[in-house]
Amino acid sequence: MRKNKQATIIDVASEAGVSIATVSNVINRRKVPMSPETIRKVEEAVVRLGYRRNVMATNLSRRRSNELGLILPHFGGYYGRFAEKLEQKFHSYGYHLSVFSAAGMDPEVEERHIEHLLQRRVDGLVSHGLAISVHSTQQLVGEGTPLVFFNGWGWPGDITKVAVNLDFAKASSQAVQYFLAHGCRAVFYAGRRKGMGANEQRIEGFLAGLGDRAESTVHALLDAGELGVAGTLDEALRVSGDLRPIGIYTFNDALALELIAECHERGIRVPDEVQIIGMDNEHFAKASFPSITSFEMPVELQTSLVAAFLMRQMGEELDEAGTLLLDSYLAQMKGHELLIDMDMVVRNSTQN
Amino acid sequence: MRKNKQATIIDVASEAGVSIATVSNVINRRKVPMSPETIRKVEEAVVRLGYRRNVMATNLSRRRSNELGLILPHFGGYYGRFAEKLEQKFHSYGYHLSVFSAAGMDPEVEERHIEHLLQRRVDGLVSHGLAISVHSTQQLVGEGTPLVFFNGWGWPGDITKVAVNLDFAKASSQAVQYFLAHGCRAVFYAGRRKGMGANEQRIEGFLAGLGDRAESTVHALLDAGELGVAGTLDEALRVSGDLRPIGIYTFNDALALELIAECHERGIRVPDEVQIIGMDNEHFAKASFPSITSFEMPVELQTSLVAAFLMRQMGEELDEAGTLLLDSYLAQMKGHELLIDMDMVVRNSTQN
DNA sequence: CTGTTAGCGCTTTCAC
DNA sequence: GTGAAAGCGCTAACAG
Numbered sequence: 001m002r003k004n005k006q007a008t009i010i011d012v013a014s015e016a017g018v019s020i021a022t023v024s025n026v027i028n029r030r031k032v033p034m035s036p037e038t039i040r041k042v043e044e045a046v047v048r049l050g051y052r053r054n055v056m057a058t059n060l061s062r063r064r065s066n067e068l069g070l071i072l073p074h075f076g077g078y079y080g081r082f083a084e085k086l087e088q089k090f091h092s093y094g095y096h097l098s099v100f101s102a103a104g105m106d107p108e109v110e111e112r113h114i115e116h117l118l119q120r121r122v123d124g125l126v127s128h129g130l131a132i133s134v135h136s137t138q139q140l141v142g143e144g145t146p147l148v149f150f151n152g153w154g155w156p157g158d159i160t161k162v163a164v165n166l167d168f169a170k171a172s173s174q175a176v177q178y179f180l181a182h183g184c185r186a187v188f189y190a191g192r193r194k195g196m197g198a199n200e201q202r203i204e205g206f207l208a209g210l211g212d213r214a215e216s217t218v219h220a221l222l223d224a225g226e227l228g229v230a231g232t233l234d235e236a237l238r239v240s241g242d243l244r245p246i247g248i249y250t251f252n253d254a255l256a257l258e259l260i261a262e263c264h265e266r267g268i269r270v271p272d273e274v275q276i277i278g279m280d281n282e283h284f285a286k287a288s289f290p291s292i293t294s295f296e297m298p299v300e301l302q303t304s305l306v307a308a309f310l311m312r313q314m315g316e317e318l319d320e321a322g323t324l325l326l327d328s329y330l331a332q333m334k335g336h337e338l339l340i341d342m343d344m345v346v347r348n349s350t351q352n
Numbered sequence: 353m354r355k356n357k358q359a360t361i362i363d364v365a366s367e368a369g370v371s372i373a374t375v376s377n378v379i380n381r382r383k384v385p386m387s388p389e390t391i392r393k394v395e396e397a398v399v400r401l402g403y404r405r406n407v408m409a410t411n412l413s414r415r416r417s418n419e420l421g422l423i424l425p426h427f428g429g430y431y432g433r434f435a436e437k438l439e440q441k442f443h444s445y446g447y448h449l450s451v452f453s454a455a456g457m458d459p460e461v462e463e464r465h466i467e468h469l470l471q472r473r474v475d476g477l478v479s480h481g482l483a484i485s486v487h488s489t490q491q492l493v494g495e496g497t498p499l500v501f502f503n504g505w506g507w508p509g510d511i512t513k514v515a516v517n518l519d520f521a522k523a524s525s526q527a528v529q530y531f532l533a534h535g536c537r538a539v540f541y542a543g544r545r546k547g548m549g550a551n552e553q554r555i556e557g558f559l560a561g562l563g564d565r566a567e568s569t570v571h572a573l574l575d576a577g578e579l580g581v582a583g584t585l586d587e588a589l590r591v592s593g594d595l596r597p598i599g600i601y602t603f604n605d606a607l608a609l610e611l612i613a614e615c616h617e618r619g620i621r622v623p624d625e626v627q628i629i630g631m632d633n634e635h636f637a638k639a640s641f642p643s644i645t646s647f648e649m650p651v652e653l654q655t656s657l658v659a660a661f662l663m664r665q666m667g668e669e670l671d672e673a674g675t676l677l678l679d680s681y682l683a684q685m686k687g688h689e690l691l692i693d694m695d696m697v698v699r700n701s702t703q704n
Numbered sequence: 705c706t707g708t709t710a711g712c713g714c715t716t717t718c719a720c
Numbered sequence: 721g722t723g724a725a726a727g728c729g730c731t732a733a734c735a736g
Contacts, residue, residue: 006473006495008713019723024715033721055472056417057713060408060728075436080427084453096468099451101436116448120407121358143358254635261641283606284636289613360729371707376731385705409729412712 007049016045027053067096068310069117071110071127074101078280079128081299082150086126089307093316095123102131110136118143124310129153129163130196146313150306153197157336161313164305167339168198168279171295172205172249174344175277178293179247180210182351184275186218186240187247190232190255192225199251202279206249218243224251229258233266236274245273245351253278253285256292260349276349290348302340305329309338359401368397379405420662421469422451423462423479430632431480433651434502438478441659445668447475454483462488470495476662481505481515482548498665502658505549509688513665516657519691520550520631523647524557524601526696527629530645531599532562534703536627538570538592539599542584542607544577551603554631558601570595576603581610585618588626597625597703605630605637608644612701628701642700654692657681661690 009027013020018038025032026042045051059065068090072079087097098120100113114136117125125145129152140147141159149155149163172189179187189206191199203221210217220239224232232248240246250256256278263270270276270290278285278294285292308322318326329338346352361379365372370390377384378394397403411417420442424431439449450472452465466488469477477497481504492499493511501507501515524541531539541558543551555573562569572591576584584600592598602608608630615622622628622642630637630646637644660674670678681690698704 009715010713020714021716021723021725022721025722028715030716035721038721052467052471054412054713056408056412057728058715060406060412060730061713061715063715063728065408075427075432077428077432080429080432083451084427084455087453088455096450096472098448099435101439103436103440115404119404120448254639257636258639261639261643264641282636284609284634284640287606287610287613288636288640289616291613361731362729372730373708373732374706377706380731382732387705390705406729409712410731412714413729413731415712415731 006054007051008054009051011049012042012045012051015049016041018042064123065121066094067098067120067122069113069120069122069125070097070099071113071125071131072099072101073105073128073131074103075099077282078297078299081297082303085299085303086306089303093307093311098122102128105130107133114140118145124148124314126150126306126310127152129155129165130198134159146310148306148310148313150302151198153201153337155336160336162309162333163337164302164309165337165339166297166302167341168201169205169208170339171279171342171344172202173209175249175295176206176209176247178277178344178346178350179249179275180213180217182247182275184245184247185243186236188220188222188236188239188249190222190224190236190248190250190259192251192255193223194225202249202251224255229255229262233259233262233268233274245271245275247275247277247350249277251279253280253282253292253294256294256349257284257288260288260290260292271349271351275351277344278349281345285345285347293347293350294345295342296345298340298342305338305340358406359403360406361403363401364394364397364403367401368393370394416475417473418446419448419450419472419474421465421472421474421477422449423465423477423483424451424453425457425480425483426453426455427451429634430649430651433649434655437651437655438658441655445659445663450474454480457482459485466492470497476500476666478502478658478662479504481507481517482550486511498662500658500662500665502654503550505553505689507688512688514661514685515689516654516661517689517691518649518654519693520553521557521560522691523631523694523696524554525561527601527647528558528561528599530629530696530698530702531601531627532565532569534599534627536597536599537595538588540572540574540588540591540601542574542576542588542600542602542611544603544607545575546577554601554603576607581607581614585611585614585620585626597623597627599627599629599702601629603631605632605634605644605646608646608701609636609640612640612642612644622701623703627703629696630701633697637697637699645699645702646697647694648697650692650694657690657692 009020009023013023023042026039083099090097103109110132125147127149129149137159151165152163176187218240222232222235236248256276259276260270263274268274278292281294281296285294304325308326311318361372361375365375375394378391422435435451442449455461462484477499479501481501489511503517504515528539570592574584574587588600608628611628612622615626620626630644633646633648637646656677660678663670
């Protein structure tokens with residue numbers, strides 16, 4: 001072992017009195033037959049020298065990076081949890097995960113990340129449906145990089161194999177129906193246009209939830225981004241006249257919290273006059289006053305599915321749990337989109 | 353270019369009609385003189401072939417991974433933002449960042465991550481002060497891996513070069529003094545023992561903030577982890593008798609929010625009867641009702657400092673901004689700990 | 705200015 | 721069972 005440097009496989013080989021090929025064999029627990037004696041000698045040498053295999057050399061030699069990439073809109077809230085879970089899943093499949101933030105969808109930043117990932121020769125990629133451009137996607141797919149989206153809608157099937165999406169539409173339907181079933185005489189959706197795909201899904205579901213009561217029920221779609229929180233509440237109150245209570249379904253818990261604060265400010269009682277349902281089930285949803293009825297993000301399930309799909313696309317052997325999971329969900333795919341149900345968590349911002 | 357494979361430097365060389373050394377030279381913009389003609393030929397070949405340098409080979413050859421590691425308690429809130437910013441900073445220095453979550457300080461998980469980072473031959477590491485064990489730290493330092501902590505207190509100087517810490521103690525002092533200056537007749541700190549180092553800093557500052565009024569002012573340290581939110585409020589109310597208003601300084605905004613909800617529940621007015629100051633300035637602090645007075649986390653500054661310190665420790669040339677930053681802060685280090693001031697954001701959970 | 709060549713540390717045939 | 725040797729793709733002296 002050269003001074004002051006990490007021991008290499010060569011050092012281990014000479015220390016153990018065997019060839020480097022043999023060392024490699026025992027380290028990788030290859031299926032080739034080896035005498036227990038040799039194994040012992042090598043393992044001892046490894047410990048004695050504090051040998052640690054060099055991942056760069058291994059990967060270069062194997063011609064695969066054993067690395068996967070994840071591109072997120074940012075690292076906050078749900079996305080952070082998503083990254084954390086996914087990292088764990090991939091690790092259990094033997095892969096390293098590199099996470100990037102698209103930094104507010106800046107196309108230049110995104111471009112840079114893709115290039116970087118390609119240079120690292122990532123074996124696969126998962127991206128939020130809105131975090132990368134069509135151009136980048138085509139490039140990736142063209143290079144043959146396995147890719148799975150999560151929360152991506154409207155990707156043409158020819159460039160996308162699979163998107164694992166939360167079923168915001170269904171959740172939204174459920175929210176409306178909950179309002180209707182609990183006395184709301186007017187219902188609203190307070191969205192954020194910048195939510196884009198996710199926003200559209202919610203609108204679609206909101207409308208679907210009204211169903212044949214759409215005609216007879218006062219309702220409206222509000223853009224909180226444009227109107228502001230106060231403006232959104234104003235508008236909902238104006239449109240509903242003296243119909244009470246009203247139900248407001250919001251893009252996410254953050255907006256729900258702001259609306260509730262606005263109600264407090266004006267002395268409007270929640271949920272007596274205004275009922276509110278949020279989305280994301282953030283930590284504060286439970287702790288605010290009143291606590292916020294919301295939808296839980298099934299991060300565990302979603303990351304499991306994302307991982308399983310990517311592994312399959314990469315031709316990796318799935319463990320039993322993964323196979324079962326995949327099989328059970330493969331059935332309910334709509335085209336290349338897979339939808340995951342979300343559970344509503346009823347709290348005190350709605351009547352119950 | 354071999355079929356179906358990424359072009360290599362050899363392909364580019366033959367395409368451009370030069371040697372691979374020359375290609376390497378122009379790609380790396382080395383300082384060796386090269387004819388413009390050669391450069392052009394190579395660059396054209398690169399484009400034509402869609403050549404992309406293989407990071408694994410580059411790093412193996414250079415004997416450095418160009419990769420840095422970050423170990424966090426988890427990916428939520430402040431930590432997520434921290435990771436995102438730090439990634440950007442390091443990227444601008446030409447380094448890749450791999451982020452890991454210690455997953456609730458599980459020593460086994462931590463061990464695994466360290467081992468993994470070492471196998472990847474990371475050029476340096478930054479870790480939250482509580483996310484890695486003394487043992488791991490010694491190991492890393494022993495191997496000669498540059499290491500900088502953030503929010504780490506009480507690390508012996510011989511194994512730690514530098515810790516870039518938020519000055520929770522000073523902020524806590526400030527919180528108490530604010531309470532005292534705004535009519536509070538009893539003050540409390542509601543902490544979380546599991547916050548450990550960060551918790552101790554707050555306690556220290558809280559006490560210091562009382563100063564010579566400690567004797568004459570009713571105060572107490574409460575452990576919300578043990579008492580629960582309701583219990584914490586009970587205790588504060590009990591201890592303060594009919595002194596009003598009281599001030600409660602909380603470990604973080606999440607706890608502040610819970611306390612506020614508890615007050616609402618009981619019809620206790622905030623801030624008239626109970627004033628509250630949180631910590632972290634989470635998004636919801638602004639949106640809750642009443643909005644929460646809190647301390648802003650200077651993530652931008654902290655990550656800049658962390659990056660600058662690590663770069664210096666790695667013998668990397670700092671840019672001008674980095675040098676200036678370092679110089680200005682080097683002066684105010686206490687031993688190997690550097691303290692960053694935090695700004696209080698006054699909102700409606702306190703009198704003003 | 706450009707090319708030759710010896711590695712970087714490990715994997716993987718293919719003989720022995 | 722074990723080892724010799726040919727790479728993996730690139731960098732960095734060192735010649736020329």
